Amino acid sequence: MFVCLCKGITDSDIQQLVLEHGVGSIRELKQHVALGSECGTCTKVAQMVIDNTIIDETLFKNVG
Amino acid sequence: MQSTSTILSMLNEVLTTELTSINQYFLHARMYKNWGFNTLNDKCYKKSIMDMKQADKLIERILFLEGLPNLQRLGALSIGEHTVEMIKCDTGVQITQIEQMKTAIALCETEKDYVTRELLTEILEHEEEHLDWLETQDYQIQNMGIDKYLQAQL
Numbered sequence: 001m002f003v004c005l006c007k008g009i010t011d012s013d014i015q016q017l018v019l020e021h022g023v024g025s026i027r028e029l030k031q032h033v034a035l036g037s038e039c040g041t042c043t044k045v046a047q048m049v050i051d052n053t054i055i056d057e058t059l060f061k062n063v064g
Numbered sequence: 065m066q067s068t069s070t071i072l073s074m075l076n077e078v079l080t081t082e083l084t085s086i087n088q089y090f091l092h093a094r095m096y097k098n099w100g101f102n103t104l105n106d107k108c109y110k111k112s113i114m115d116m117k118q119a120d121k122l123i124e125r126i127l128f129l130e131g132l133p134n135l136q137r138l139g140a141l142s143i144g145e146h147t148v149e150m151i152k153c154d155t156g157v158q159i160t161q162i163e164q165m166k167t168a169i170a171l172c173e174t175e176k177d178y179v180t181r182e183l184l185t186e187i188l189e190h191e192e193e194h195l196d197w198l199e200t201q202d203y204q205i206q207n208m209g210i211d212k213y214l215q216a217q218l
Contacts, residue, residue, distance in 0.1 A: 001153060002143040010145060041140045 003045050006038035011049045018053040025050065067129035071177050074168050075126050076134045078184065081161050082119040084139035086112050088157060091143055092150050101147070101217040108154075111194055118187050125183055147217075148210060151201050158195040165191060 001011050017023045017032050026043055029035055029050065036043045093108035126133040142157055144150030165188040172181035205213045 001145060001149055002141075005141055005143060045140065 003049060004033075004035045004042040006042075007034045009033050009035050009042075014046060014049045015053045018050055023050065024054065065129060067131065067177065067180075068175055070171065071175050071180060072126060072129060072131035074171050075122060075129070075131065075180065076137075078164065078168055078187075079119060079122045079126065079133055079135075080137045080139055081164060082115050082122060082187075083135065083137075084141065085157065085161065086115045086119065087138070088112075088141050088143070088154070089115065091141070092154065095143075095150070096147075096217075099147075101214065103217045104147070107197070114190060118190070121183055121187075125180060129180075147214060148205060151198055151205070155195065155198045155202070158191060158198060162188065162191050162195060 003009055003011050003014060013033065014023075014029065014035075017029060021032060023029050023032065026036065026047055029046060030037070035046055089108045089112035093105050093112060096102075096108060097105040123133040123135070142153040144153045165184055169181055169184050169188065172178070172184060201213075204216075208216075
């Protein structure tokens with residue numbers, strides 16, 4: 001899915017940046033791509049994509 | 065004829081959704097056309113034109129109620145990269161819009177604006193029909209496989 005239509009950036013582009021370059025915030029993401037530099041409508045969705053990609057098993061402690 | 069500010073702001077929100085939907089379906093239609101899927105192109109193109117007509121009715125209603133239709137505001141588009149994703153994106157948009165329409169119709173009821181309610185009910189009917197069409201496509205893809213499905217759309 002296209003997250004940023006102004007610059008043609010997809011959710012898989014963002015996921016790749018999170019996984020391979022350790023991007024964890026919009027500010028860090030902007031260092032790699034020009035996302036959110038034109039109309040800014042996409043920042044909310046971009047943040048959601050980052051958050052959903054970061055969540056993995058290592059974040060959860062086994063308390064059982 | 066004057067109306068309450070709650071009705072007018074609700075109508076403007078519905079208008080924003082319609083205006084966003086026009087662009088969403090227009091882009092999806094032409095993406096399908098670019099890939100040669102003419103059946104899907106026709107369906108999305110017609111949906112876009114239908115949304116335009118619905119937006120027109122909303123604009124006229126807002127002006128009739130002495131409000132100012134906001135044609136400047138536009139929501140975020142949800143554009144897929146391939147057919148399955150595009151259908152998924154459209155489904156998401158339809159579900160959100162149907163929810164919004166139901167809340168709007170309920171507001172018309174409490175504010176006793178029955179003419180606006182009728183207009184919104186008509187729009188809701190079309191939106192539900194399109195959601196049903198999207199669900200049918202999803203069912204066909206699940207059962208036929210994407211290759212056969214796409215072949216049927218040429």
